[in-house]
Amino acid sequence: MEEEKSYHFQVNLKGMIALLSEHLYSDPNTFIRELLQNAVDAITALKHLDEGHAGKITVILPDEEETNFIFQDNGIGLQEADIHQFLSIIGESSKTKDIQDAKDFIGKFGIGLLSCFVVSDEIIVETKSALEQIPLRWTARSEGDYKIEKVEREIPIGTRVILVPKKQYKYIFEAGYFEKKIRFYGDALRETIALEIGGQAKIVHQEEPRWLSSLASKTDLLTIGKDLFHVNFLDAVPFETTAGRAKGVLYILPHRTQFSSKQRHRIYLKRMFLSEEDQALLPNWAFFVRMIVNTEELSATASRESLMKNDLLRQARKEIAGLLKTYLQQIKKTDFDIYQRIIQTHYLHLKAFALEDVDFLDIFLADIPFETNRGQRSFQNIIDYQQNLYYCADFEDFKQIDRMADTQGMILVNASYTFDAELLRKIKQRYSNYTVTEMSPGQLLGTFQAIHEDEEDYFRTFKDDVQKILDDYNCNLEIRRFKPVDTPAIFTKMDHNNVQNTISQLKENANPFARVLQSAPKNKAKNTLCLNVDNGLVHSLTEIKDHYMLRSVIELLYVQALILGKYPVQEREMKVMNDAMKSLIVMGLDNFVNL
Amino acid sequence: MYTLKIQKLRNQIDRVDNTLEKVNLLTQAIRIADENEDIEWGYDLRLDLINQEIDLAFSTESLPAFAWILQAYDDHPELFNEEDFLWQYKWMMSELYDNPAVSREQIEAALADFEGRLLRNGYGKRAIHNEELSDALAQKDLPAIERALADVKAIQRDDMSDCEACEMDAEVSVALLQNGYALACEKALPLLEGQFSCSHVPLRTAVNLAYEGYKNGDREQAVKMAEQAEKEIYKKEKDSAILLSAIKLATYFSYTDVAKAKEWIERYLPWADGPENRSMFQLACLMQEAMSNFSPDEEFTVELSDTHSLFQGKNIYTTKEIAVHYKNQAHRLAQRFDERNGNENFRKQLLQA
Numbered sequence A: 001m002e003e004e005k006s007y008h009f010q011v012n013l014k015g016m017i018a019l020l021s022e023h024l025y026s027d028p029n030t031f032i033r034e035l036l037q038n039a040v041d042a043i044t045a046l047k048h049l050d051e052g053h054a055g056k057i058t059v060i061l062p063d064e065e066e067t068n069f070i071f072q073d074n075g076i077g078l079q080e081a082d083i084h085q086f087l088s089i090i091g092e093s094s095k096t097k098d099i100q101d102a103k104d105f106i107g108k109f110g111i112g113l114l115s116c117f118v119v120s121d122e123i124i125v126e127t128k129s130a131l132e133q134i135p136l137r138w139t140a141r142s143e144g145d146y147k148i149e150k151v152e153r154e155i156p157i158g159t160r161v162i163l164v165p166k167k168q169y170k171y172i173f174e175a176g177y178f179e180k181k182i183r184f185y186g187d188a189l190r191e192t193i194a195l196e197i198g199g200q201a202k203i204v205h206q207e208e209p210r211w212l213s214s215l216a217s218k219t220d221l222l223t224i225g226k227d228l229f230h231v232n233f234l235d236a237v238p239f240e241t242t243a244g245r246a247k248g249v250l251y252i253l254p255h256r257t258q259f260s261s262k263q264r265h266r267i268y269l270k271r272m273f274l275s276e277e278d279q280a281l282l283p284n285w286a287f288f289v290r291m292i293v294n295t296e297e298l299s300a301t302a303s304r305e306s307l308m309k310n311d312l313l314r315q316a317r318k319e320i321a322g323l324l325k326t327y328l329q330q331i332k333k334t335d336f337d338i339y340q341r342i343i344q345t346h347y348l349h350l351k352a353f354a355l356e357d358v359d360f361l362d363i364f365l366a367d368i369p370f371e372t373n374r375g376q377r378s379f380q381n382i383i384d385y386q387q388n389l390y391y392c393a394d395f396e397d398f399k400q401i402d403r404m405a406d407t408q409g410m411i412l413v414n415a416s417y418t419f420d421a422e423l424l425r426k427i428k429q430r431y432s433n434y435t436v437t438e439m440s441p442g443q444l445l446g447t448f449q450a451i452h453e454d455e456e457d458y459f460r461t462f463k464d465d466v467q468k469i470l471d472d473y474n475c476n477l478e479i480r481r482f483k484p485v486d487t488p489a490i491f492t493k494m495d496h497n498n499v500q501n502t503i504s505q506l507k508e509n510a511n512p513f514a515r516v517l518q519s520a521p522k523n524k525a526k527n528t529l530c531l532n533v534d535n536g537l538v539h540s541l542t543e544i545k546d547h548y549m550l551r552s553v554i555e556l557l558y559v560q561a562l563i564l565g566k567y568p569v570q571e572r573e574m575k576v577m578n579d580a581m582k583s584l585i586v587m588g589l590d591n592f593v594n595l
Numbered sequence B: 001m002y003t004l005k006i007q008k009l010r011n012q013i014d015r016v017d018n019t020l021e022k023v024n025l026l027t028q029a030i031r032i033a034d035e036n037e038d039i040e041w042g043y044d045l046r047l048d049l050i051n052q053e054i055d056l057a058f059s060t061e062s063l064p065a066f067a068w069i070l071q072a073y074d075d076h077p078e079l080f081n082e083e084d085f086l087w088q089y090k091w092m093m094s095e096l097y098d099n100p101a102v103s104r105e106q107i108e109a110a111l112a113d114f115e116g117r118l119l120r121n122g123y124g125k126r127a128i129h130n131e132e133l134s135d136a137l138a139q140k141d142l143p144a145i146e147r148a149l150a151d152v153k154a155i156q157r158d159d160m161s162d163c164e165a166c167e168m169d170a171e172v173s174v175a176l177l178q179n180g181y182a183l184a185c186e187k188a189l190p191l192l193e194g195q196f197s198c199s200h201v202p203l204r205t206a207v208n209l210a211y212e213g214y215k216n217g218d219r220e221q222a223v224k225m226a227e228q229a230e231k232e233i234y235k236k237e238k239d240s241a242i243l244l245s246a247i248k249l250a251t252y253f254s255y256t257d258v259a260k261a262k263e264w265i266e267r268y269l270p271w272a273d274g275p276e277n278r279s280m281f282q283l284a285c286l287m288q289e290a291m292s293n294f295s296p297d298e299e300f301t302v303e304l305s306d307t308h309s310l311f312q313g314k315n316i317y318t319t320k321e322i323a324v325h326y327k328n329q330a331h332r333l334a335q336r337f338d339e340r341n342g343n344e345n346f347r348k349q350l351l352q353a
Helices: A013-023 A030-048 A080-087 A112-118 A167-173 A173-184 A217-229 A311-334 A336-356 A358-367 A378-386 A395-407 A420-430 A443-445 A451-471 A498-504 A512-517 A537-542 A549-564 A571-594 B002-015 B017-033 B040-051 B062-075 B082-098 B103-119 B128-137 B143-154 B164-177 B182-192 B203-215 B218-234 B240-256 B258-271 B278-291 B318-342 B343-352
Strands: A057-061 A069-071 A122-128 A136-139 A148-149 A158-165 A192-197 A200-205 A235-240 A246-252 A265-268 A272-276 A291-293 A370-373 A373-380 A388-392 A413-414 A433-439 A474-482 A489-492 A527-532 B299-301 B316-318
Touching: A030 A057, A030 A069, A030 A112, A030 A158, A030 A173, A030 A272, A057 A173, A057 B258, A080 A122, A080 A136, A080 A148, A112 A122, A112 A158, A112 A217, A122 A173, A136 A311, A136 B017, A158 A167, A167 A173, A173 A192, A173 A200, A173 A272, A192 A549, A217 A246, A217 A291, A217 B103, A235 A311, A246 A311, A311 A336, A311 A358, A336 A420, A358 A378, A358 A420, A370 A378, A373 A378, A378 A388, A388 A395, A388 A420, A395 A413, A395 A443, A395 A489, A413 A420, A420 A433, A443 A489, A443 B218, A451 A474, A451 A549, A489 A549, A498 B017, A498 B062, A512 B062, A512 B082, A512 B103, A527 A549, A537 A549, A549 A571, B002 B017, B002 B040, B040 B062, B040 B082, B062 B082, B082 B103, B082 B128, B103 B128, B128 B143, B128 B164, B143 B164, B164 B182, B164 B203, B182 B203, B182 B218, B203 B218, B203 B240, B218 B240, B240 B258, B240 B278, B258 B278, B258 B299, B278 B318, B278 B343, B316 B318, B318 B343
Parallel strands: A057 A192, A265 A291, A388 A413, A388 A433, A474 A527
Antiparallel strands: A057 A069, A069 A158, A122 A136, A122 A158, A136 A148, A192 A200, A235 A246, A246 A291, A265 A272, A370 A373, A370 A413, A489 A527, B299 B316
């Protein structure tokens, strides 16, 4: 071992290339995007020297005679020093050297060309620089070596990449497949793209995409949307942002969408297709929108499959949210029919929007639809009907009292849907002129009419007797007046949230956590059985003098009220009902025998 | 029939990506399980509920749910596996420390119970010492911190210990408290380079170093750390568990970029809607500090729910109003925690602030 000598680490380049090329990119077709990107950047660089230069990309697909795949551009080309530095050092890129220049280019990591190793074991780059004018050939193999040589024949200024398709990826290079893919990535580019196969050339992309044109009409945009996404959208909203210089179209979906479902979009960066995911460009409530957009100034991550989540992106999203809001405000005035259709289809998302944005809530408030015990109704419709909006934040509560509320002539909102309860609380907080009241079985009971004082006196002894029976069921007795009169009794469970419900199931000192919870102040609320003073059966009950008979009838009414309120009837309640019926039968037989 | 309803709710839970909504659906499913006295569903759903609530800034359902799980296991050890909930036991220990209404005796009793369960399942006491260390750190009690750290290191790591990222982050916090800013930066390197990470780290580390970097005059490092923290926060934008980190970063911005600080406070303060606990104490101290960098009449537009402790029936609050509110809250909480802990550690923190 030599003293004082330092050594360089050896890198297994083949392994490195395999790692980078196969794992950095999620799709074998990525090389098409990377080649397009390099070509576009080379053409952009030449345009810095010659503003009028018309960029063109020509792709020659392999056939029976020509087995190689050739991808060529008429861009600036590479000098020998560029080749050593930028094609051969992983992580170097000519596009990051000058920050201002880098803004014009799509790529910047110097690793894009490696993606070609996924589909070819060899990459040949033939290039002639517009500056140096020396034709060069760079040949790299996936084993990790490369060579550079002069090309003897004359070649035009620009770069051609030659690949030898691997057997397992030959399908990618078939005309139909390749054309579809290159259009997929490059359909918004400024450059012309031509495909050649068997000597036949075909221009596959030439024109500025119509959705980027300020002259496109709404009908045009809707047609483009249909072609792209195969959906007949309700509306198309062109937009532009200052942050990130994003320009595109927001399409309003004609059908309801799930909150969790991801919509497919078309996101372009500097005219190159980037992703079908929204890339956080849309506000999180805009599930009802599909978007096609090109951004000139946002940045991509190293894999170029997503946008960097930074302040500029956040700012762009804020602008898009603002634009969407303005659109929704304006469409109400300009096309009420579309506005109605949007509301009917997307009210869930619009509620989420209204929750985040009070200005929008002001405009949208009257038209917000809610599910009620009398079908779907708008906020305004409910308020016009009864001045007060009652709602249940809990579906079980709603189920238990919707029928009762109906018979009281009350519209009751089922606010157990996402955002509803939160939105109603916000409305209550923001608009003091509206009364919004959360309703529970207990509270509904409170709205029933109390009995008169003289009736109180009449029922006093009866109440004491019945309360003693109901004490066995942890239940309070109430006697009130309510509709329908043919309902003798209504059961309401104590207003109990989940936490209280769980705590009530804990045994004394069951564990240290139970002890902590049990040492906190307790809620001593009880369930309630409310008898209807206007019901004939209830009146007859006061005539019963036999305590056993009274108990049996009250127990039957108790279980009947449970069933009526859609509360679960367990074994214990079934036994109570059966015993009560049996007692009544026995007492009936006794009376019969004693007659 | 009811199991079908529970299954449907579970499917719905899988489809939504809003944690609050998941918790809401889980509580509905739990109620159905309880009404039908189905202890197995009750157990599974409550574990799910605890696992969901950990992603929120404040939890309200987890503690009772956990007490119920312990009871279910102790009553029916043949039905469940005790290891199912040992990891959640750690979170619940934090809940006990967090709540000033829980006495020291009650905490000690829970620690003893936890220790018993850990040992009989073949785990060591490191997880217990992790909890003691984080309590000592919250109290900024140096002798207790040093004791707890020595206890942690004396016992081998196992699957119930805090993750490596959290343990290393705790060591960064220890170094910061021992006036070792440079040492803290060094200890933080593996975390900042992403060698170890979890749902809290390196966000918490980067935020702490941005704030301390500024206080220690290392502006360059502070800016770098703030940038990293910001990126981490963007990754978790919908996760309200980032609340304290976001408010601490906003406090740092209040020294370096007041406009940004204001934007951040307006964005995140509405999330501070929860019970009075240790996090709320820290948040109150930070808010008080941040407010000292704004003019008293500066107006903040914050959309608060009516359950938010700051809520006064409006959505514009002045610096003065916010500062007074959080000053009172911090003092009240310091008093309560010190009474519970039998020392003056929280009040000392107020004096230092």
